[in-house]
Amino acid sequence: MCDVVLEAGWLRISSSTLPVVVEAARYLQVEAALSICEQFMVDDLNVENCCYYANLAEQHFLLNGLEAANQTIAKKMVVLLQKRRADLLELNFPSLMAVLDADEIPGVMEVDLIKLSLDWLGENGPLSLLKSNLLLSRLRFGLVAPSDLSELSHGNRAMATPLIRSQMTRALEYHHMGSAQPIGQSRQSTLRGSPNRVLLVGGGASTDWPEHQVLAFDSSSRKFSLPGFVLPLRLRNPCVCSVGGFLFVIGGEEGKNGDDKEKKSVTVLTSSQVWRYDPRFNHWEQMESMLEKRVQFTCCVVENVIYAIGGRHSQPDSNTYTSVASVEYYNMASGAWRRAAAMPSPLHGHASAVLDKSIYVSGGHPAHWGSIHGSNQDINREISRECLSWDIKGRVWEKRASMSIPRFGHRLATAHGYIYALLGMYEPFCDIERYDPESNHWTRLNPLANGLFNYGILSMACGNLLVFGGTRWSNGQQVAVRSVLEYDTKKDRWREIGKLPRPLTGTECTLLPLPD
Structure with a gap:
């Protein structure tokens, strides 16, 4: 809980009251209160609430809070996939795109990110092909074994669009480059979280x-x-x-x-x-x-x-x-x-x-x-x-x-x-x-x-x-x-x-x- 003094009085914030306070501050256009709520959100981020805060920040246009929440999701993805997968499936669309765009998602195999994306599309669909392509095109198919690519794409409509099929084709071509792989690198074959x-x-x-x-x-x-x-x-x-x-x-x-x-x-x-x-x-x-x-x-x-x-x-x-x-x-x-x-x-x-x-x-x-x-x-x-x-x-x-x-x-x-x-x-x-x-x-x-x-x-x-x-x-x-x-x-x-x-x-x- 956080007690903050404003010119007009006290503002009491906790994780349970934060949505109400943010909504009221947005409705009343109290920018100082919104800024305080956003800072509370950034300071309070952890693996249990990062998806929840990302959705809240996206809903109320708290851009700094949204960015911080998205970064936390990427860093904690390995734990979220194991213990809080339901939170990921409820994540807003811009946040999931931002997370899949991240260069660092420590400890997570790319094939697990593909499975998460397909499950998210199943839970939140049907989406337009444009949105589906925007999401899946952020995945790095070159980091996935050809057998896994074949299995994941089989019978899945989202994976069958011309754009995604062309990306998977390039990934398969990369896998078959043999000795030329080191000189055929692209973003799709670059490891995430790999300093x-x-x-x-x-x-x-x-x-x-x-x-x-x-x-x-x-x-x-x-x-x-x-x-x-x-x-x-x-x-x-x-x-x-x-x-x-x-x-x-x-x-x-x-x-x-x-x-x-x-x-x-x-x-x-x-x-x-x-x-x-x-x-x-x-x-x-x-x-x-x-x-x-x-x-x-x-x-x-x-x-x-x-x-x-x-x-x-x-x-x-x-x-x-x-x-x-x-x-x-x-x-x-x-x-x-x-x-x-x-x-x-x-x-x-x-x-x-x-x-x-x-x-x-x-x-x-x-x-x-x-x-x-x-x-x-x-x-x-x-x-x-x-x-x-x-x-x-x-x-x-x-x-x-x-x-x-x-x-x-x-x-x-x-x-x-x-x-x-x-x-x-x-x-x-x-x-x-x-x-x-x-x-x-x-x-x-x-x-x-x-x-x-x-x-x-x-x-x-x-x-x-x-x-x-x-x-x-x-x-x-x-x-x-x-x-x-x-x-x-x-x-x-x-x-x-x-x-x-x-x-x-x-x-x-x-x-x-x-x-x-």
């Missing part, structure tokens, strides 16, 4: 024993969660990226004949496999393999095209490897990998980043043949400081200014028009540096407090870099860490912003929209 999450894909407590686990990180709450899926196979040093709301896991080394209890990997095979995860249907699919097997390579996404650059692959039944200079790209329209302009020389353990539609590659090990278990001194002598760039429309890799430090197994990230080179393996210092493509110059920046490698990294929309886990040396041993670090690229400042649930090294990071 980008930072995904930490693979890795483990030891680089020698990668795990299937995937973690999700919410950058606003700084909390970790399990997204409800895991990797389809155990991989070390794969490349990970996302395109069109799909997750791609490419190449790497697959552990075979491992003993989960003793955590010993018996055989490691270099892979050319490509796996794609669809969060809409929680489904992994194996796509066309790369032309070459690759590990310690990089991948970049430019205009929805994935480029796989360099890397190495182990020789069967030997302790040696072959480095490659080749570059290939994934044509999603055809579902095939194609050759692109090769780098000037073989390279693995390098890093890459995309800036202004150009690919930049730095560092790495240029040796063509070698032992997988060479000494640190041998590796250090061969590590490169060079930086290359390639405009995807051109055919030639160009040399840029070299980094000040040779780097191997490091990371590149872009922010605010610059490229940042972070720590790799075998580095005696903890320095990072920034590349300015305009001046073609590298600048040393504030170093990390401790050496770190095999971490996951991501550049956020704000331009800050997040670094997850990794390995550092402690008493002559490699130790996985739990730290989550943030680098403020504008202030050149490091800070720790959280902890991983457990030590993690060798993870790969990307952004992906996930259903709540």
